[in-house]
Amino acid sequence: MIDFFDLYLTEDCPYGDETTEFLEIEGNGRIRIKSREHGVAACMDDLAAFYRKNGLEVVNMVSNGDEFNPNDVIFEAQGDLPTIFKLWRISQTFLSMVCSIASKTRFTVELARKSNPDIMVATSRKTHPGFRKYELKAVKIGGGDHHRNSLSDSILVTQNHLDVMEKQVNLRAMRKVEIEPRTREEALEAAPVADILLLDHYSPEELETFVPELRSLNPHLEIAVGGIELSMVSDYAKHVDFIVTTAPYYAKPLDLTSKIRRM
Amino acid sequence: MIDFFDLYLTEDCPYGDETTEFLEIEGNGRIRIKSREHGVAACMDDLAAFYRKNGLEVVNMVSNGDEFNPNDVIFEAQGDLPTIFKLWRISQTFLSMVCSIASKTRFTVELARKSNPDIMVATSRKTHPGFRKYELKAVKIGGGDHHRNSLSDSILVTQNHLDVMEKQVNLRAMRKVEIEPRTREEALEAAPVADILLLDHYSPEELETFVPELRSLNPHLEIAVGGIELSMVSDYAKHVDFIVTTAPYYAKPLDLTSKIRRM
Amino acid sequence: MIDFFDLYLTEDCPYGDETTEFLEIEGNGRIRIKSREHGVAACMDDLAAFYRKNGLEVVNMVSNGDEFNPNDVIFEAQGDLPTIFKLWRISQTFLSMVCSIASKTRFTVELARKSNPDIMVATSRKTHPGFRKYELKAVKIGGGDHHRNSLSDSILVTQNHLDVMEKQVNLRAMRKVEIEPRTREEALEAAPVADILLLDHYSPEELETFVPELRSLNPHLEIAVGGIELSMVSDYAKHVDFIVTTAPYYAKPLDLTSKIRRM
Amino acid sequence: MIDFFDLYLTEDCPYGDETTEFLEIEGNGRIRIKSREHGVAACMDDLAAFYRKNGLEVVNMVSNGDEFNPNDVIFEAQGDLPTIFKLWRISQTFLSMVCSIASKTRFTVELARKSNPDIMVATSRKTHPGFRKYELKAVKIGGGDHHRNSLSDSILVTQNHLDVMEKQVNLRAMRKVEIEPRTREEALEAAPVADILLLDHYSPEELETFVPELRSLNPHLEIAVGGIELSMVSDYAKHVDFIVTTAPYYAKPLDLTSKIRRM
Amino acid sequence: MIDFFDLYLTEDCPYGDETTEFLEIEGNGRIRIKSREHGVAACMDDLAAFYRKNGLEVVNMVSNGDEFNPNDVIFEAQGDLPTIFKLWRISQTFLSMVCSIASKTRFTVELARKSNPDIMVATSRKTHPGFRKYELKAVKIGGGDHHRNSLSDSILVTQNHLDVMEKQVNLRAMRKVEIEPRTREEALEAAPVADILLLDHYSPEELETFVPELRSLNPHLEIAVGGIELSMVSDYAKHVDFIVTTAPYYAKPLDLTSKIRRM
């Protein structure tokens, strides 16, 4: 029940904007956030709601999922100048990050789909602490999926789990059971009972023969791979159902700039 | 008054760890977080406090500011296995980010000090929303400073402020007054009344003559530059007092890995 | 990131315990929470942590999942008397509810397993607002499962969704896709593409022939039924994989009583 | 300062509505919450405020305290379909509970007033953790009163207090002093100094003679009874001023159903 | 469920203690908070708990309710120096306020009891926003009572209520009913049905005859007066049961000073 934008604003402004107060700036104005790069718009609705909650009028913005070009104004609002100055930095930083994630996700999805039109690209849980909500949303806007949104929504039996398990459990669950086998043997053993196998450290060439072998043990089995470089995405996409990646979260934020003017 | 680690844990575990419950894992174990890269330890005390609050014992950890090498265990804790599994991912992700920031900051500071032993490297406010507290702390551990921690701690008259100002104000304040002039003329005009000038879009060569000219107008004047590439740091460091950078926040997280074992 | 026990205590004690202050009660004492009924212990660890956080010593308690009999002391703690009086009511009410849920869940599971040893009993999302965390936990302790812990962990295409859908979507997802068909025809149509069908308003007799027909269309299909009376559980359990129920949340709280004595 | 509806929504939707996103549902629609049972409307204003805060329009609703019949639509709203799907379940569950409490309270009050038109029916503090605010409000809407809303609003000297008291205190206070005597003798002793006596474990027949005896010792004394069955309410009501009950909180939630349609 | 000391610390330290970090202060030390005035200790346990939560050891402190003299050390703690510097200011300010309230309350109570040993001195709800919890506690420690801790714990029919009332209600309640009559006539009318009358703007001489007249109409009636000067307390105390005052909240904070030394 935390209001994340309130948190982000409190981070940036625990006691007021010393500069704007010092300069005694008053009256009304306009902010235009412009991109210096091509990108995909994300979470514009969330930013707009935050502006409205602070009494500003959102004049124009690119829609979530739409692409924009260098020098496009992607968000424009107007109203009380001191409020605009207060929201400026966190707005621009916020958009620079979420639009970058959406852009990078879309790029990865498109690349992967070239070699496998059915591939799903899913991002990991390695989000920036305190920012997951919008990072996950930006991924979906970019056409990606979430591998897991949290520990509470999915079952992934990792190598660490396998290392400490002492008893066998019945692998039936309301959720898909995904297993990350430690060895080739373990993969073959898990294939008949898992819904998804998450494979690590295999080359595309190895997967070319190994995946059909695994599928032959369980026609419903789905195969995921994790931890691969962007440059290898299309090579891997051919052989699997899911590509799990962290890269979009760590993509360089887009280069945005803001102009504030009096009205 | 938010407990950030509680927030980060809630992000990752709103309803319990489905996997560990599903596998009926019980008993005690140990987690070792290892780095695959060289780096600088940061915020280890914060992570340790979080582990202790959750009833785990911290067995060993690298001290804040100390460097570690590939394959070093940087954090080790033990106790209830289900709790270890619950904290695993956010711990590893947390350290991968803050240690990366400390590492990148230290690298930048050392580089800058080679050409100017008195230079201060200060990071911007473009932090990841919800994570500023630890990003700022990691910067200090890495030997950097904060340009501004928030809108409430400093006065920075930006170009946007200059564009909307309608009245002159007396430039006396409890804080240093920093001005970001729009033009060379404005820089010359501001020099006698500012405490700091923040210069943008000047080459090191231009600064070589311009900075002395500015300082001649105000012997106490300090000069900052922002928005420069890492490769140019040592060129700029020679001419100014402060280098303002965002790069450490966006450095690639360190490559860490965790081993969980039963005890 | 809310601390639920703090919330529960604040609900019951926004400004201190007027009675204990009025009576000027001081010194140390002991509380014993006793059950007048047979039941299953749940969330004892959570209550114990709350007591410890408030400086009390937990002397004895029944373990989660263990059964207790009428007149058994199920929780005993000691320490500062005013603190004991402050925690008394919410402790007793809390245990009366979660132990009741665990008891009712176990009873239902045992009943269902008599006719189908592989049946899973899963509870719905109709929890009491503000109390879901512990209601869900008590269900698991009682041997049940969660149909869905939230909107964010599962895909359930309800009749309302079917009524408003305008476009076909590809039914592939990281999660199992569960469909609640509106008609027999829709069930037959959904069977080949769904992971789970949630059937409503069928008699056990109807299911006896209908379920095999559905399974013949998809050997991996799982069948759930919802909204059935406790008395019918064993009749339904024979034919399906999952029984979805809300009853444990609304079971009458156990009849507990507390004795507080000076030490 | 917690926003309870935000808490309830976060419980049910920490990361978005997977189903509605998966089905790519967009556009506008309408939700109608209908009751399959007779009942009393409660907290409709609170639900309406929550809908409005989420940008939906409340088209129609029964007023707090009004009765409704089977098949009546008790709440109707319209707007963004994905938002409607997000609020659906918690709205319906919320109303099913608070309307049930108001209904059960009204029924109990009416029953009690038949034998004593001046009787007050007051509910206990045994509310569901996290839900007290609305449970208490529903009781008032149903015509009941609160025995105590919290430890901070009243003085009730329970048997446990009497067991640990070591010193006599002056029984003057800004609040009424209510005592729960352990024995008949203690009741007689407390009668002259208490404002209210809370009697437990007496039959109506015993009260018929005992209450007048107590009142004769203090003409301002008020008598409350607690822990009685609904079936005995009218027998007890004749003899006392207050009936204290927990039953409305644990009444079975009303059977409500929701229809969502595209507009 | 807010942790008030966390709030107070966040107010004073949103991003760390710039000075102590700047000076690179490390190691262990000791803080001694000393009073330059006579006073009554209050909320020492709360401050001590806050210190302990922050890892410091509380070496010595005056007990709640005990008096101290000029130059007495009233609170002493030791541990990590940077933590001591972080807590210093809010600790000292906190104690300067709550001890002042306890002192002023005790002084007023003692003064009032000289002329009426049974008088109760109760403070109003005009507390400093955000600080009520401890202001109320300090009043009790000083021997005072709370007129009302909040709108939710008492019934006070003020003159504003009387001005807008349109219907008569039955004046029976679980709480005492206190009425603030607008006129002498209204006082006479309310006396038989009220539990407490709150009188304003009467001189002690007027009360000398008026109060007996009111009591003759209702032997259980209690009389309160509000809004009187400290100098008049003993004159009023003779005639009434309760004196309602705001003065302790606005008493000048005690003059405290802190010494921090390395150990």
Place this chain on the structure above:
Amino acid sequence: MIDFFDLYLTEDCPYGDETTEFLEIEGNGRIRIKSREHGVAACMDDLAAFYRKNGLEVVNMVSNGDEFNPNDVIFEAQGDLPTIFKLWRISQTFLSMVCSIASKTRFTVELARKSNPDIMVATSRKTHPGFRKYELKAVKIGGGDHHRNSLSDSILVTQNHLDVMEKQVNLRAMRKVEIEPRTREEALEAAPVADILLLDHYSPEELETFVPELRSLNPHLEIAVGGIELSMVSDYAKHVDFIVTTAPYYAKPLDLTSKIRRM
């Protein structure tokens, strides 16, 4: 990210307004808050926003910084009567405090400026816990400045810091470095390296010669004095740049009164 007005309202109304509910007050009305004293309006916009958030209409209010006279209505709102009664007390108390702070600040500033038109009056961090945000804002509205808003916005090397320092640090920082010397010698030593000296326990006569001596060591040095009586303000103002005071926070709240009427 706390909503302070929600906190203040929760302090005063955890469970509803017992009186207004008891009296069954309904319908619409108007509240007028009137001052019995001359004063300066402060934080009116914040109170207005709170009223609007609660569905009330603000009809009229004095603007921040404007002066008002005895009997002036300074705030007037209308709408739902029960809501008005709920907000009444905290509104009136809030304004009585912040307007008092603004008034006292303005008075002090005007007094100081008579003897030194360039003087800055800055208030300390000794605010009431939980109320700093508005106390600081009221100071600025009154024409004052903040000595420090928190530990995170400034560097003040106090006598306690000097007592524990073990190593010399380079006194360069992004912020002004303010030092509070323990002795005359230390002041002379600090003058060349500090930005500001904070002097304590000097008479105006002593400062008359000492300040020029200090300034001669550092032409940019600024001088602050703290802990002086209001009566001495103009004597000190002549010799220094900043006067640091706590007095406005502890000024007696203005005497306000509220009239609520039905419409």
